[in-house]
Amino acid sequence: MTSLLMNRVGARGSEKNLIMNDNISSIRENIIAVNENIENACKAVGRNREDITLIAVSKTKPVEMLLEAYEAGVRDFGENYIQELVDKIPQLPSDVRWHMIGHLQRNKVKYIIDKVSMIHSVDSLRLAEEISSQAIKKNVEVDILVEVNVAQEESKFGTFSADAVLLVEEISKLPGIHVRGLMTIAPFVEDAEENREYFRKLKQLSVDIAAKNIDNISMNVLSMGMTGDYVVAVEEGASCVRVGTGIFGERNYNKD
Numbered sequence: 001m002t003s004l005l006m007n008r009v010g011a012r013g014s015e016k017n018l019i020m021n022d023n024i025s026s027i028r029e030n031i032i033a034v035n036e037n038i039e040n041a042c043k044a045v046g047r048n049r050e051d052i053t054l055i056a057v058s059k060t061k062p063v064e065m066l067l068e069a070y071e072a073g074v075r076d077f078g079e080n081y082i083q084e085l086v087d088k089i090p091q092l093p094s095d096v097r098w099h100m101i102g103h104l105q106r107n108k109v110k111y112i113i114d115k116v117s118m119i120h121s122v123d124s125l126r127l128a129e130e131i132s133s134q135a136i137k138k139n140v141e142v143d144i145l146v147e148v149n150v151a152q153e154e155s156k157f158g159t160f161s162a163d164a165v166l167l168v169e170e171i172s173k174l175p176g177i178h179v180r181g182l183m184t185i186a187p188f189v190e191d192a193e194e195n196r197e198y199f200r201k202l203k204q205l206s207v208d209i210a211a212k213n214i215d216n217i218s219m220n221v222l223s224m225g226m227t228g229d230y231v232v233a234v235e236e237g238a239s240c241v242r243v244g245t246g247i248f249g250e251r252n253y254n255k256d
């Protein structure tokens with residue numbers, strides 16, 4: 001029942017010409033469909049497909065499934081949990097780029113700091129300071145995104161838009177850490193169109209911050225859009241979309 005629903009969810013809320021899979025499609029087929037949807041969204045608004053990175057969100061999924069996605073061409077994987085990330089990294093080829101997209105506790109930073117290509121979920125100066133000091137210790141340069149709670153949902157992490165500029169300015173002074181853009185998790189909605197305004201707001205915020213010409217930062221990355229709304233996110237300027245369910249199927253958090 002749930003698996004039947006999942007690929008319908010995979011195309012939820014999007015418009016015409018959306019490619020949908022039935023519940024027996026493979027990971028490879030799902031990836032092809034997601035890529036075609038991204039391509040069509042690009043065409044619709046005159047963007048280049050090369051400007052968008054598809055991040056396959058593989059939390060809770062076994063390594064065999066990640067390898068299937070890898071075989072199908074995916075090189076960017078998103079994970080939420082430190083232990084899972086640390087376990088999976090050595091089991092995939094070394095050309096994989098790992099994205100930490102989940103809420104990050106300061107005492108866990110040291111386990112992943114030199115293993116991920118980007119941390120998408122930085123929402124406080126204290127966390128940024130810990131990333132900076134671990135980066136110095138390990139002699140690495142770390143790319144991060146500032147997570148913004150554009151819709152101001154109480155249940156979500158992320159800084160409010162009004163505080164984002166100041167946070168970026170403060171982080172820009174820290175060594176070893178580089179803000180590359182912004183990330184948001186839009187509300188869970190039935191109709192992806194409802195999130196268009198939030199994607200637009202995040203894009204505008206990144207343009208506003210970029211205009212300040214702050215040293216040591218750039219605003220080239222916009223990480224927004226998940227299974228239910230990535231088409232709308234691409235139309236509104238996403239440079240990374242984070243798709244889990246639409247590639248790997250529903251997650252089961254209760255299984256052993």
Ligand SMILES: *Cc1c(COP(=O)(O)O)cnc(C)c1O
Nearest residue numbers: 057101226227242243244245246
């Ligand atoms: C789990 C997760 C995703 C993927 O969600 P889907 O709806 O399965 O595509 C994307 N971004 C973040 C931050 C997540 O935690």
